[in-house]
Amino acid sequence: MYAIADRFVALLFGFGSIYLLLRLLSKEDFGEWALFITVTALVEVARNGLIQNALIKYLAATDNTQHSRINTASLVLNLLLTALSIVSLWALAPVFSHLWTAKQLTPLFQVYSLTTLMLVPFSQSLFLQQSNLDFKAIFWSNFVRQGIFFAYVVLCFALHRPITLFNLAIWQVWGALGGTVVAYWLAQNYWHLSPHIDWRWVNRLFQFGKYVLGTNLAAMIYKSVDKMMLGAILPTKAPVAAYDVAIRINNLNEVPTLSLAAMLFPESAKRAHQQGNDSVGQLYEQSVGIMLALVVPGVIAICLFPELIIKLTAGTKYLDTVNILRLTSLYTLFLPFAIQFGTAFDSMGKPQLNFAFVVAGTALNAAINYFLIHKYGLEGAVYATLITFVLTFIGNQLLLRKMLNVRFSNIFKHTLAAYKMGWEKIVNYKL
Numbered sequence: 001m002y003a004i005a006d007r008f009v010a011l012l013f014g015f016g017s018i019y020l021l022l023r024l025l026s027k028e029d030f031g032e033w034a035l036f037i038t039v040t041a042l043v044e045v046a047r048n049g050l051i052q053n054a055l056i057k058y059l060a061a062t063d064n065t066q067h068s069r070i071n072t073a074s075l076v077l078n079l080l081l082t083a084l085s086i087v088s089l090w091a092l093a094p095v096f097s098h099l100w101t102a103k104q105l106t107p108l109f110q111v112y113s114l115t116t117l118m119l120v121p122f123s124q125s126l127f128l129q130q131s132n133l134d135f136k137a138i139f140w141s142n143f144v145r146q147g148i149f150f151a152y153v154v155l156c157f158a159l160h161r162p163i164t165l166f167n168l169a170i171w172q173v174w175g176a177l178g179g180t181v182v183a184y185w186l187a188q189n190y191w192h193l194s195p196h197i198d199w200r201w202v203n204r205l206f207q208f209g210k211y212v213l214g215t216n217l218a219a220m221i222y223k224s225v226d227k228m229m230l231g232a233i234l235p236t237k238a239p240v241a242a243y244d245v246a247i248r249i250n251n252l253n254e255v256p257t258l259s260l261a262a263m264l265f266p267e268s269a270k271r272a273h274q275q276g277n278d279s280v281g282q283l284y285e286q287s288v289g290i291m292l293a294l295v296v297p298g299v300i301a302i303c304l305f306p307e308l309i310i311k312l313t314a315g316t317k318y319l320d321t322v323n324i325l326r327l328t329s330l331y332t333l334f335l336p337f338a339i340q341f342g343t344a345f346d347s348m349g350k351p352q353l354n355f356a357f358v359v360a361g362t363a364l365n366a367a368i369n370y371f372l373i374h375k376y377g378l379e380g381a382v383y384a385t386l387i388t389f390v391l392t393f394i395g396n397q398l399l400l401r402k403m404l405n406v407r408f409s410n411i412f413k414h415t416l417a418a419y420k421m422g423w424e425k426i427v428n429y430k431l
Contacts, residue, residue, distance in 0.1 A: 145179025281404030289414020
């Protein structure tokens with residue numbers, strides 16, 4: 001419940017901020033902010049990919065005597081990656097500004113360097129909390145970080161104060177600082193560090209994490225390449241803003257999938273270590289079936305009432321996004337399959353397979369987007385990504401069937417079973 005609450009609060013604060021910013025910023029400014037958030041999300045995804053899964057896997061698969069060495073090695077990797085990220089942001093900021101014809105991006109990326117530095121102890125604390133299944137601590141750490149930024153946006157909206165993208169980036173720094181203080185305080189019992197750096201463990205974590213890093217970056221680019229190419233190919237940033245609105249509305253429907261995925265990786269890692277691959281395949285079928293049961297109603301609601309949803313969330317100036325919203329809602333149906341595909345192979349110690357699969361999908365998505373955006377504009381980006389989702393879904397199901405004996409019919413059975421159980425709970429509920 002804390003894991004699900006964490007996702008809902010993240011969406012409440014995140015979408016709440018966007019709801020207000022859509023009314024405080026012009027379409028051009030909001031388009032630039034969307035591009036900035038897309039790039040900075042890549043930085044955080046890179047950190048999570050290199051550090052998170054490797055730390056959780058080896059803490060689950062080793063005895064307690066090794067944990068302090070693993071924690072120290074993980075922290076060293078976190079610091080090294082952050083240093084590389086800061087150097088890259090400063091070097092590439094002018095390039096991004098020129099590519100997207102967005103002059104405000106350079107100072108935004110420079111300010112974000114402070115944010116990502118503060119996120120070293122924050123992220124390390126969250127990874128330790130997750131490895132110990134302490135989702136209550138994760139909830140409050142994220143609540144403070146995201147709540148500070150949201151409170152600033154609410155204050156500006158309530159007081160009718162003008163808002164700039166630079167000030168938004170500054171308040172991201174304050175949010176990171178507040179979240180770090182809370183995260184470390186709640187995770188201090190897990191911070192068992194060795195006084196010496198065991199470079200063998202650093203290398204071992206890196207060798208595992210590099211594939212997850214590549215996979216997560218490729219997956220993030222997979223989901224963002226359409227937005228990035230819209231910003232680079234089309235002369236105005238308004239289509240980026242419209243597309244971002246549709247994606248953020250659909251993010252509300254992704255809460256159950258992402259919440260369950262956060263909880264299932266430690267369990268999948270334990271099953272792979274203790275029970276073997278067949279158990280991992282069974283967990284895949286069960287988890288995807290339940291995820292589908294949770295997201296299908298949201299997809300139906302979005303397809304039936306897109307105008308109402310856009311009016312309530314983004315306002316009437318974004319009503320031209322109705323068809324885009326309907327089409328992008330279909331992305332959500334493929335997300336459980338893709339996420340749990342990665343969870344299964346990462347937990348089995350085969351992240352290279354997931355990496356290769358996602359990189360191939362990303363390249364395919366970029367190629368199809370390039371041609372369809374030039375031909376059809378904004379709708380071309382939507383169709384391109386949807387086509388890629390379908391093709392990669394077929395590919396991952398074939399691989400899962402071969403290696404883990406996964407059957408789509410079993411997934412569908414678990415989806416129906418989830419609905420049946422939910423209906424029985426409602427019928428038998430007593431006040």
